[in-house]
Amino acid sequence: MNASDQNALVIEGGNQLKGEITPQGAKNEALQILCAVLLTEEKVTIHNIPDIRDVNQLISLLEDLGVEIHKIGDNSYAFQAKEIDITYLQSEEYKAKASSLRGSIMTLGPLLARYKYAKIPKPGGDKIGRRRLDTHFLGFEKLGAKFNYNSDHKYFEIDAHDLRGTYILLDEPSVTGTANVIMAAVLAKGTTTLYNAACEPYIQQLCRMLTSMGAKITGAGSNLLKIEGVEQLSGTTHTMLPDMIEIGSFIGLAAMTQSEITIKNARIDELGLIPDIFKRLGIQMEFRNDDIFIPEQEHYEIDRFIDGSILTVADGPWPLFTPDLLSIVLVVATQARGTVLIHQKMFESRLFFVDKLIDMGAQIILCDPHRANVIGLDRQIPLRGIKMTSPDIRAGVALLIAALSAKGTSTIYNAEQIDRGYQYIDKRLQALGANISRI
Ligand SMILES: CC(=O)N[C@H]1[C@@H](OP(=O)(O)OP(=O)(O)OC[C@H]2O[C@@H](n3ccc(=O)[nH]c3=O)[C@H](O)[C@@H]2O)O[C@H](CO)[C@@H](O)[C@@H]1O
Ligand SMILES: C=C(OP(=O)(O)O)C(=O)O
Numbered sequence: 250m251n252a253s254d255q256n257a258l259v260i261e262g263g264n265q266l267k268g269e270i271t272p273q274g275a276k277n278e279a280l281q282i283l284c285a286v287l288l289t290e291e292k293v294t295i296h297n298i299p300d301i302r303d304v305n306q307l308i309s310l311l312e313d314l315g316v317e318i319h320k321i322g323d324n325s326y327a328f329q330a331k332e333i334d335i336t337y338l339q340s341e342e343y344k345a346k347a348s349s350l351r352g353s354i355m356t357l358g359p360l361l362a363r364y365k366y367a368k369i370p371k372p373g374g375d376k377i378g379r380r381r382l383d384t385h386f387l388g389f390e391k392l393g394a395k396f397n398y399n400s401d402h403k404y405f406e407i408d409a410h411d412l413r414g415t416y417i418l419l420d421e422p423s424v425t426g427t428a429n430v431i432m433a434a435v436l437a438k439g440t441t442t443l444y445n446a447a448c449e450p451y452i453q454q455l456c457r458m459l460t461s462m463g464a465k466i467t468g469a470g471s472n473l474l475k476i477e478g479v480e481q482l483s484g485t486t487h488t489m490l491p492d493m494i495e496i497g498s499f500i501g502l503a504a505m506t507q508s509e510i511t512i513k514n515a516r517i518d519e520l521g522l523i524p525d526i527f528k529r530l531g532i533q534m535e536f537r538n539d540d541i542f543i544p545e546q547e548h549y550e551i552d553r554f555i556d557g558s559i560l561t562v563a564d565g566p567w568p569l570f571t572p573d574l575l576s577i578v579l580v581v582a583t584q585a586r587g588t589v590l591i592h593q594k595m596f597e598s599r600l601f602f603v604d605k606l607i608d609m610g611a612q613i614i615l616c617d618p619h620r621a622n623v624i625g626l627d628r629q630i631p632l633r634g635i636k637m638t639s640p641d642i643r644a645g646v647a648l649l650i651a652a653l654s655a656k657g658t659s660t661i662y663n664a665e666q667i668d669r670g671y672q673y674i675d676k677r678l679q680a681l682g683a684n685i686s687r688i
Contacts, residue, residue: 257660260685261658262634262653263654265508266502266678267682269511271491273671274296274298274299275493276301276303277424277449278454278489280352280355280425283295284428293462293485294326294487298324300673307353310347315330315337316328317329338369350669354372358429358433359433361389361409386405389409395407412433413439414437414440424449440475441474448566448568450490457487465477494574497574500523500524502650502653511540521568522569530581530589531546531587549585560587562578562589563591576646578591582625583623584632587627590622590623594619601618608637609632609651610633631655638661639661639667642666642670645661675687
């Protein structure tokens with residue numbers, strides 16, 4: 250038995266689910282916000298932190314760097330980065346921990362801002378194609394940092410003795426890259442104008458938090474930010490938004506399993522195009538105050554474009570549709586009535602999980618690494634349970650949704666991929682009536 254066999258989900262499919270589910274705090278926001286605690290020596294209290302693998306690893310990394318951490322509630326922590334042990338960056342332990350998740354890359358900006366030096370191994374995260382980091386380092390260089398990549402030891406090392414605000418046109422609106430440059434710029438001398446910035450709700454939340462710490466940022470929510478450097482930042486209290494990717498996943502789950510589900514406290518105002526895209530797949534939903542009610546639906550029919558042509562669902566930087574939900578859209582389409590073209594523009598290896606769906610009986614043509622054509626089965630034939638391995642976090646949840654709708658038993662190996670981003674997923678879905686166990 251290998252390691253991945255030891256963390257598997259066994260799913261008995263075909264049950265209709267029913268009930269209420271509350272989304273966890275947003276994983277990708279948490280990774281930014283946690284890194285921002287390094288920017289001040291004062292206390293920062295954070296609420297709604299999801300209890301998931303990536304986030305817990307980042308918290309542990311902060312602790313190793315010398316941040317004082319107190320758990321003050323189920324999902325609340327107090328952090329105080331009075332003194333940071335910069336020598337820890339030279340240790341093998343740091344290398345192992347920092348390279349195990351993507352979010353660790355965002356310690357760079359705060360470390361540069363406060364300690365003028367940072368070092369990081371190639372970060373981890375999903376293997377979903379090339380994940381370049383140029384935007385981060387080009388941005389730091391524009392602010393005056395000297396960057397060196399040690400290809401023997403696979404380390405990025407940066408010196409930033411004199412960070413100065415300037416005009417930066419990012420080469421692409423990278424989410425973590427934008428967060429890094431913002432965090433380096435808030436304590437730099439002078440004003441930084443950041444154009445082609447990412448503006449996902451994660452970034453907007455980071456800007457809100459930094460502003461409440463005393464940073465001077467305008468333009469949050471747009472792709473043009475102005476950051477006037479300040480001498481120092483103070484402590485604050487911040488609450489994470491609900492995870493929009495979990496919310497989209499639960500909408501997809503309800504449709505696929507023909508279930509009536511209410512997603513509680515969804516912060517609908519922050520979901521951008523997400524509800525609209527699921528509505529175009531034919532999924533009905535009602536907004537009840539801040540809850541999303543998804544009724545049991547026997548059939549759902551994929552819309553066409555106004556000119557009658559086949560619908561395409563594609564990803565893009567915010568406010569376009571997030572790439573992290575395309576796998577879910579794809580799986581939901583397998584049981585819809587109609588056809589859709591899924592176009593994953595950003596990542597070249599994120600659609601490769603469709604072979605598992607095809608094994609389960611789904612009708613999908615993988616046109617190339619970026620595009621898949623899904624011909625919905627309209628529940629005429631259920632998917633069949635199979636044994637499979639989860640290649641990445643969102644494919645993992647898409648396969649879980651497929652398994653919950655399928656006839657028979659499925660086993661999903663490598664379930665830690667799912668645990669990286671979904672809090673107690675088996676227990677929370679069991680509470681809705683799902684038949685899931687962990688082996
Ligand atoms: C920890 C974290 O927050 N991870 C998220 C973050 O990763 P991350 O910040 O690593 O992703 P980036 O925004 O840097 O870009 C992701 C990929 O898309 C490509 N790209 C990006 C922008 C663009 O306009 N065109 C383009 O092709 C990049 O070259 C890169 O290969 O943002 C991704 C894109 O939303 C999400 O999938 C990840 O879940
Ligand atoms: C790709 C993702 O995460 P990461 O960037 O941490 O790999 C994701 O959250 O979908």
